[in-house]
Amino acid sequence: MERLFFPKERLFDFFNFVNEEYCLYLPVRIEGRQIVCDYNFNLPSADYILKKYSLLKKEDFEFNPYRTIEPLKSFLNYPKEIVCEYFSKELTIQDKKIAIFGVKNCDLFSLKIQDFVFLQGDYTDPLYKKRRENLFIISSDCLSFKEVCFCLAYDINPYPESGFDLNFSSLDEGFLVEVGSDKAKALLEKKGFLFEKIPSRLNTELLSKRENITTQLKEHIKSHALPKKEVLKEIINKGYNSKLWQEEMFNCVECGGCNFICDTCHCFLLSESGSETVFKKIRSWDSCQYANFAKEAGGANPLNTRAKRLRNRFLKKFDFFIDNLGLPACCGCGRCIETCPAKIDIRKILKSLYEESLSAN
Amino acid sequence: MKNPYQPIEAIIEDIILETPNIKTFVLRPKEYIEFQTGQFVEFGLAGVGEAPFTPSSNPNVKEKIELTIMKVGRLTNKLHILEKGTIATLRGPYGKGYPLDEFKGKDILIVGGGVGLAPLRSLIYALLAHPQDYKNIIIRYGARTPQDLLYKKEILAWSNFKNVNLVTTVDTADNSWKGNVGVVTTILKDLPLNIKNAVAIVCGPPIMMKFTTLKLLELRFSPESIYLSMERNMSCGLGKCGHCRIGKYYVCRDGPVFRYEEIMNIADIWG
Structure with a gap:
């Protein structure tokens, strides 16, 4: 793939010209919760959210060292939206081109799950398809990580290698930019950026930075003793009747936060609204932790307890998706851990299931 | 698009x-x-x-x-x-319907419970459009009471076909009822079919499908010869919304008709 280098001071030139073609979103720092860490790393407490570049002051921007709060899926399917107006009207899909700066590799992994759901199979979702085509992804290497980050447990690296339009690696003198798509290449050429041979010292710096973050993150997740992705399917099924589901669920308040903030969760519910002449189908994000998620007409409910619903979340992620796509539907972003008011921790559940499966052997 | x-x-x-x-x-x-x-x-x-x-x-x-x-x-x-x-x-x-091609040349056992006869009526129409393609078509249908029996006129008409054998039952009878009394599994005996070359198609409430399946297995039907209509909450029908998952399947995408063999190892399939 083609690469180029540009110095830090040219970053805003870059933002300006991207913003001419796309509505650009940039990460903005907000103060997060104080992180108490047991692992000898000085972990950052700040959080990042994405804001429209056009509404920002220059000093608001900060190169986000790790993922933002919001999952990437929220740019592709909105929490609640009209998917169809009938009978006579054609659905108008807003043709808005969006660029996002600071997407991390966990988000890129999750995009594979969302693409599979909404683009593959017998039916393609027209809204998702349009927005996906209009999305320009500018990803970047992680410079540090949050306490909840565990992407490496699934062999997802804290730096992107594919799936982006452009990827930014932050080096001492500036940014090493990797081009990942034809449309990105065309855009850069149009704006007069030149692709040059990258000096080997920059390559060395890139490799050493990537190795450094990987080593630190590896050390960090070691204490969680997470099972390898190869055994996930097995331990989830072995642990089907584990007491763990019940124990963990005692504190669940069924807020659905874990589902909504999850980068890979995709479930939705269709509902109706409308007047005498035009009717609308509304699609809303749904949560499998809600009591009525699986309730059938007549009252039967295969997921009638919180424990069954928690187990359902894990079966969907680590059984269904591994069978259907060959990938677990978890990217290790840790957003669900941060969000849960009951402190239900996916890492702890996976670790416990793994230990139970070992002792059962 | x-x-x-x-x-x-x-x-x-x-x-x-x-x-x-x-x-x-x-x-x-x-x-x-x-x-x-x-x-x-x-x-x-x-x-x-x-x-x-x-x-x-x-x-x-x-x-x-x-x-x-x-x-x-x-x-x-x-x-x-x-x-x-x-x-x-x-x-x-x-979704996927009944694989009629797999039924050709075989004895067909159709077991319905309550409103579960509705999809089966469609199947029976399809079979009776070419009755010579199948051996015996054996229909067993149960409802709660005589007044809950569906399609009374059609049931009479189907019985007149040469290769159709049809028996009904009710869980609870009234004075007017002269037929069988008991759940549908009680009329799954002395079936005029060759188990080795037969398929069974079952549709009804989950509890009825469960006990019918167990009965059929007892009669030596193989798990791959039993076809079930699974029921789950579905919202989109397109294989996207995630509500109707059982195991690695979505009922809307991979079903609603499944061979028992496909789902027998999934926990809690009866809901």
């Missing part, structure tokens, strides 16, 4: 009262909907909602679709107070 969420209009041409709480809606869709027997459609009312139903009509009839619907919930309560001429909504067909 076609919007898969977009329903078409369907005029309710006729409404047939089948039992005190089951009606058959005869629909004429604005565009032809060609379905294979066993596939389902999303049927509903604009501004109210939609739900999955498997047509109970002959799949070879293109211009009309019939849905036999029991009054059980929010939407079906509204459907049951509709009058002829109402415009309803229709999407589909979705």
Whole structure:
């Protein structure tokens, strides 16, 4: 793939010209919760959210060292939206081109799950398809990580290698930019950026930075003793009747936060609204932790307890998706851990299931 | 690009009262909907909602679709107070239906429970369109009481076919009832079929399907020769919304008809 280098001071030139073609979103720092860490790393407490570049002051921007709060899926399917107006009207899909700066590799992994759901199979979702085509992804290497980050447990690296339009690696003198798509290449050429041979010292710096973050993150997740992705399917099924589901669920308040903030969760519910002449189908994000998620007409409910619903979340992620796509539907972003008011921790559940499966052997 | 969420209009041409709480809606869709027997459609009312139903009509009839619907919930309560001429909504067909090719040259056992006879009526129409393609067609049907029995006229007509063997039963009889009394598994004996070259197709409430399946296995039907219509909450019908998962399947995408063999190792399949 083609690469180029540009110095830090040219970053805003870059933002300006991207913003001419796309509505650009940039990460903005907000103060997060104080992180108490047991692992000898000085972990950052700040959080990042994405804001429209056009509404920002220059000093608001900060190169986000790790993922933002919001999952990437929220740019592709909105929490609640009209998917169809009938009978006579054609659905108008807003043709808005969006660029996002600071997407991390966990988000890129999750995009594979969302693409599979909404683009593959017998039916393609027209809204998702349009927005996906209009999305320009500018990803970047992680410079540090949050306490909840565990992407490496699934062999997802804290730096992107594919799936982006452009990827930014932050080096001492500036940014090493990797081009990942034809449309990105065309855009850069149009704006007069030149692709040059990258000096080997920059390559060395890139490799050493990537190795450094990987080593630190590896050390960090070691204490969680997470099972390898190869055994996930097995331990989830072995642990089907584990007491763990019940124990963990005692504190669940069924807020659905874990589902909504999850980068890979995709479930939705269709509902109706409308007047005498035009009717609308509304699609809303749904949560499998809600009591009525699986309730059938007549009252039967295969997921009638919180424990069954928690187990359902894990079966969907680590059984269904591994069978259907060959990938677990978890990217290790840790957003669900941060969000849960009951402190239900996916890492702890996976670790416990793994230990139970070992002792059962 | 076609919007898969977009329903078409369907005029309710006729409404047939089948039992005190089951009606058959005869629909004429604005565009032809060609379905294979066993596939389902999303049927509903604009501004109210939609739900999955498997047509109970002959799949070879293109211009009309019939849905036999029991009054059980929010939407079906509204459907049951509709009058002829109402415009309803229709999407589909979705899912995989009965694999008629796999049934050819075999004895066919059809076991229905309650309103579960609705999809099976569509299947029976499809089979009886070419009765010579199959050996014996054995129909066993159970309902709660005599007045809950569906399609009384059709049942008489089917019995007149040379290779059809049909027996009904009710859980609870009244004075007028001269037939069998007992759940449907009690009439699964002395079946005129060759188990080694037979298939069984079961549709009914989950508890009925469970015990029927156990009975069929006891009779030495193999798990791959038993076809079940699975029921889960479905919202989109498109394999996207995530509600109807069982194991690695979505009922809307991979079913609603499954061979027992495909799902027998999934925990809690009966709901």
